[in-house]
Amino acid sequence: DTGVSQDPRHKITKRGQNVTFRCDPISEHNRLYWYRQTLGQGPEFLTYFQNEAQLEKSRLLSDRFSAERPKGSFSTLEIQRTEQGDSAMYLCASSPRTGTSNTGELFFGEGSRLTVL
Amino acid sequence: KQEVTQIPAALSVPEGENLVLNCSFTDSAIYNLQWFRQDPGKGLTSLLLIQSSQREQTSGRLNASLDKSSGRSTLYIAASQPGDSATYLCAVIQGGSEKLVFGKGTKLTVNP
Numbered sequence: 187d188t189g190v191s192q193d194p195r196h197k198i199t200k201r202g203q204n205v206t207f208r209c210d211p212i213s214e215h216n217r218l219y220w221y222r223q224t225l226g227q228g229p230e231f232l233t234y235f236q237n238e239a240q241l242e243k244s245r246l247l248s249d250r251f252s253a254e255r256p257k258g259s260f261s262t263l264e265i266q267r268t269e270q271g272d273s274a275m276y277l278c279a280s281s282p283r284t285g286t287s288n289t290g291e292l293f294f295g296e297g298s299r300l301t302v303l
Numbered sequence: 304k305q306e307v308t309q310i311p312a313a314l315s316v317p318e319g320e321n322l323v324l325n326c327s328f329t330d331s332a333i334y335n336l337q338w339f340r341q342d343p344g345k346g347l348t349s350l351l352l353i354q355s356s357q358r359e360q361t362s363g364r365l366n367a368s369l370d371k372s373s374g375r376s377t378l379y380i381a382a383s384q385p386g387d388s389a390t391y392l393c394a395v396i397q398g399g400s401e402k403l404v405f406g407k408g409t410k411l412t413v414n415p
Binding site for chain 1: 307334335337339344345346347348349352392394396401402403404405406407408
Protein backbone atom coordinates (compact mmCIF):
# COMPACT_ATOMS: atom_id res chain seq x y z
CA ASP A 187 0.00 0.00 0.00
CA THR A 188 1.74 3.13 -1.25
CA GLY A 189 -0.85 5.67 -0.11
CA VAL A 190 -2.73 8.18 -2.25
CA SER A 191 -0.69 9.28 -5.24
CA GLN A 192 -1.17 12.54 -7.16
CA ASP A 193 0.38 13.70 -10.40
CA PRO A 194 1.80 16.15 -11.29
CA ARG A 195 2.98 17.62 -8.01
CA HIS A 196 3.43 21.05 -9.54
CA LYS A 197 1.93 22.63 -12.64
CA ILE A 198 2.58 26.12 -13.97
CA THR A 199 0.35 27.21 -16.82
CA LYS A 200 -0.76 30.33 -18.63
CA ARG A 201 -4.22 31.72 -18.23
CA GLY A 202 -6.65 30.14 -20.65
CA GLN A 203 -4.89 26.78 -20.89
CA ASN A 204 -6.41 23.48 -19.80
CA VAL A 205 -4.84 21.36 -17.07
CA THR A 206 -5.52 17.84 -15.80
CA PHE A 207 -4.59 16.29 -12.49
CA ARG A 208 -4.58 12.60 -11.71
CA CYS A 209 -5.20 10.82 -8.42
CA ASP A 210 -4.57 7.17 -7.63
CA PRO A 211 -6.32 6.23 -4.38
CA ILE A 212 -5.30 3.59 -1.91
CA SER A 213 -6.24 0.28 -3.46
CA GLU A 214 -9.67 -1.03 -2.47
CA HIS A 215 -10.79 2.39 -1.20
CA ASN A 216 -14.16 2.88 -2.81
CA ARG A 217 -14.52 6.57 -1.98
CA LEU A 218 -12.44 9.30 -3.57
CA TYR A 219 -12.56 13.02 -2.80
CA TRP A 220 -11.17 16.21 -4.33
CA TYR A 221 -10.45 19.28 -2.23
CA ARG A 222 -8.93 22.67 -3.03
CA GLN A 223 -6.72 24.62 -0.65
CA THR A 224 -5.57 28.21 -1.03
CA LEU A 225 -2.83 29.84 1.00
CA GLY A 226 -3.68 30.23 4.67
CA GLN A 227 -7.00 28.44 4.38
CA GLY A 228 -8.24 24.97 5.20
CA PRO A 229 -9.09 22.64 2.32
CA GLU A 230 -12.53 23.09 0.72
CA PHE A 231 -14.60 20.22 -0.62
CA LEU A 232 -15.00 20.01 -4.40
CA THR A 233 -16.50 16.61 -5.20
CA TYR A 234 -16.54 12.95 -4.27
CA PHE A 235 -17.01 9.57 -5.91
CA GLN A 236 -18.25 6.29 -4.61
CA ASN A 237 -16.73 3.79 -6.99
CA GLU A 238 -17.29 5.31 -10.45
CA ALA A 239 -20.33 7.39 -9.48
CA GLN A 240 -19.87 11.10 -8.79
CA LEU A 241 -22.30 11.60 -5.93
CA GLU A 242 -21.79 15.20 -4.91
CA LYS A 243 -20.33 18.37 -6.37
CA SER A 244 -19.67 21.63 -4.57
CA ARG A 245 -20.86 24.96 -5.89
CA LEU A 246 -17.14 25.79 -6.03
CA LEU A 247 -16.90 23.41 -8.98
CA SER A 248 -17.78 25.72 -11.86
CA ASP A 249 -18.58 24.53 -15.38
CA ARG A 250 -14.88 24.78 -16.21
CA PHE A 251 -14.13 21.96 -13.80
CA SER A 252 -14.84 18.32 -14.50
CA ALA A 253 -13.90 15.20 -12.59
CA GLU A 254 -14.10 11.58 -13.61
CA ARG A 255 -13.37 8.22 -12.08
CA PRO A 256 -13.65 5.63 -14.81
CA LYS A 257 -13.93 2.05 -13.58
CA GLY A 258 -13.85 3.25 -9.99
CA SER A 259 -10.06 3.31 -9.80
CA PHE A 260 -7.99 6.45 -10.50
CA SER A 261 -9.61 9.85 -10.90
CA THR A 262 -8.86 12.92 -13.01
CA LEU A 263 -9.71 16.55 -12.35
CA GLU A 264 -9.65 18.78 -15.40
CA ILE A 265 -9.77 22.56 -15.36
CA GLN A 266 -10.56 24.23 -18.67
CA ARG A 267 -9.67 27.81 -19.59
CA THR A 268 -7.73 28.33 -16.39
CA GLU A 269 -7.97 31.64 -14.54
CA GLN A 270 -5.55 33.15 -12.03
CA GLY A 271 -8.10 32.47 -9.29
CA ASP A 272 -7.69 28.75 -9.93
CA SER A 273 -4.18 28.88 -8.45
CA ALA A 274 -4.30 26.57 -5.45
CA MET A 275 -3.30 23.18 -4.10
CA TYR A 276 -5.62 20.44 -5.33
CA LEU A 277 -5.80 17.61 -2.84
CA CYS A 278 -7.13 14.12 -3.38
CA ALA A 279 -8.22 11.79 -0.60
CA SER A 280 -9.62 8.30 -0.39
CA SER A 281 -11.58 6.43 2.20
CA PRO A 282 -12.64 2.84 2.69
CA ARG A 283 -15.94 4.05 4.15
CA THR A 284 -18.58 1.45 3.51
CA GLY A 285 -21.44 0.52 5.77
CA THR A 286 -22.02 1.84 9.25
CA SER A 287 -19.06 0.20 10.94
CA ASN A 288 -16.38 2.14 9.10
CA THR A 289 -14.71 5.10 10.77
CA GLY A 290 -14.91 7.38 7.75
CA GLU A 291 -11.22 8.29 8.01
CA LEU A 292 -9.83 10.09 4.98
CA PHE A 293 -6.28 9.62 3.70
CA PHE A 294 -4.83 12.46 1.65
CA GLY A 295 -2.22 12.60 -1.07
CA GLU A 296 0.61 15.12 -1.33
CA GLY A 297 -1.45 17.41 -3.54
CA SER A 298 -0.99 19.02 -6.94
CA ARG A 299 -0.04 22.69 -6.82
CA LEU A 300 -1.36 24.79 -9.69
CA THR A 301 0.02 28.20 -10.57
CA VAL A 302 -1.81 30.14 -13.28
CA LEU A 303 0.22 33.03 -14.72
CA LYS B 304 -23.99 25.49 7.82
CA GLN B 305 -21.13 23.87 9.76
CA GLU B 306 -18.25 26.19 10.64
CA VAL B 307 -14.99 25.10 12.22
CA THR B 308 -12.77 27.53 14.09
CA GLN B 309 -9.25 26.93 15.34
CA ILE B 310 -7.58 29.01 18.00
CA PRO B 311 -4.87 30.21 18.08
CA ALA B 312 -3.98 30.80 14.43
CA ALA B 313 -0.29 30.55 15.31
CA LEU B 314 1.65 29.35 18.32
CA SER B 315 5.34 29.43 19.13
CA VAL B 316 6.70 27.42 22.06
CA PRO B 317 10.10 26.28 23.35
CA GLU B 318 11.08 22.67 22.92
CA GLY B 319 9.81 20.36 25.66
CA GLU B 320 6.68 22.31 26.44
CA ASN B 321 3.26 20.65 26.60
CA LEU B 322 0.65 22.46 24.52
CA VAL B 323 -3.02 22.44 23.58
CA LEU B 324 -4.59 23.32 20.27
CA ASN B 325 -8.27 24.18 20.19
CA CYS B 326 -11.00 23.45 17.66
CA SER B 327 -14.66 24.43 17.85
CA PHE B 328 -17.57 23.61 15.54
CA THR B 329 -21.02 25.13 15.32
CA ASP B 330 -23.19 22.06 14.64
CA SER B 331 -22.80 19.19 17.12
CA ALA B 332 -24.46 16.59 14.83
CA ILE B 333 -21.12 15.28 13.59
CA TYR B 334 -20.16 11.79 12.41
CA ASN B 335 -16.51 12.13 13.39
CA LEU B 336 -13.70 14.62 13.95
CA GLN B 337 -10.25 14.27 12.48
CA TRP B 338 -6.97 16.04 13.29
CA PHE B 339 -4.39 16.44 10.52
CA ARG B 340 -0.85 17.69 10.25
CA GLN B 341 0.34 19.62 7.20
CA ASP B 342 3.97 20.51 6.48
CA PRO B 343 4.64 23.48 4.15
CA GLY B 344 3.75 22.68 0.54
CA LYS B 345 2.72 19.15 1.44
CA GLY B 346 -0.47 17.16 1.75
CA LEU B 347 -2.32 16.25 4.93
CA THR B 348 -1.26 13.51 7.32
CA SER B 349 -4.01 12.04 9.47
CA LEU B 350 -3.09 12.14 13.17
CA LEU B 351 -6.16 11.10 15.10
CA LEU B 352 -9.81 10.37 14.37
CA ILE B 353 -12.51 10.51 17.03
CA GLN B 354 -15.90 8.99 16.34
CA SER B 355 -18.92 10.93 17.56
CA SER B 356 -19.51 8.34 20.31
CA GLN B 357 -15.95 8.61 21.64
CA ARG B 358 -14.48 11.11 24.07
CA GLU B 359 -10.77 10.85 23.24
CA GLN B 360 -8.08 9.14 21.22
CA THR B 361 -4.35 8.81 21.91
CA SER B 362 -1.36 8.17 19.69
CA GLY B 363 2.09 8.47 21.18
CA ARG B 364 2.57 12.03 22.48
CA LEU B 365 -0.76 13.13 21.00
CA ASN B 366 -4.11 13.08 22.72
CA ALA B 367 -7.31 14.40 21.18
CA SER B 368 -10.51 14.93 23.09
CA LEU B 369 -14.04 15.56 21.89
CA ASP B 370 -16.92 17.27 23.67
CA LYS B 371 -19.66 17.01 21.08
CA SER B 372 -22.34 18.75 23.12
CA SER B 373 -20.25 21.89 23.50
CA GLY B 374 -18.83 21.67 19.98
CA ARG B 375 -15.20 21.49 21.04
CA SER B 376 -12.12 19.38 20.53
CA THR B 377 -8.59 19.77 21.79
CA LEU B 378 -5.32 18.33 20.58
CA TYR B 379 -2.76 17.92 23.33
CA ILE B 380 0.89 17.53 22.39
CA ALA B 381 3.21 16.39 25.15
CA ALA B 382 6.91 17.22 25.33
CA SER B 383 6.94 19.15 22.05
CA GLN B 384 9.88 18.76 19.65
CA PRO B 385 11.14 20.92 16.75
CA GLY B 386 9.92 18.18 14.40
CA ASP B 387 6.37 18.90 15.56
CA SER B 388 6.51 22.27 13.79
CA ALA B 389 3.72 22.24 11.20
CA THR B 390 0.16 23.42 10.64
CA TYR B 391 -2.46 21.39 12.50
CA LEU B 392 -5.92 21.18 10.96
CA CYS B 393 -9.15 20.07 12.55
CA ALA B 394 -12.03 18.78 10.41
CA VAL B 395 -15.48 17.34 11.01
CA ILE B 396 -17.82 15.20 8.95
CA GLN B 397 -21.45 16.09 9.44
CA GLY B 398 -23.85 13.22 10.07
CA GLY B 399 -25.46 12.27 6.77
CA SER B 400 -22.82 14.12 4.76
CA GLU B 401 -19.64 13.11 2.99
CA LYS B 402 -17.84 16.43 3.28
CA LEU B 403 -15.00 17.15 5.66
CA VAL B 404 -15.34 20.73 6.86
CA PHE B 405 -11.97 22.15 7.87
CA GLY B 406 -10.79 24.92 10.13
CA LYS B 407 -8.04 27.25 8.91
CA GLY B 408 -5.47 25.52 11.08
CA THR B 409 -3.01 26.42 13.81
CA LYS B 410 0.58 27.01 12.71
CA LEU B 411 2.86 25.57 15.39
CA THR B 412 6.52 26.45 15.74
CA VAL B 413 8.61 24.57 18.31
CA ASN B 414 11.89 26.35 18.96
CA PRO B 415 14.99 24.32 19.89
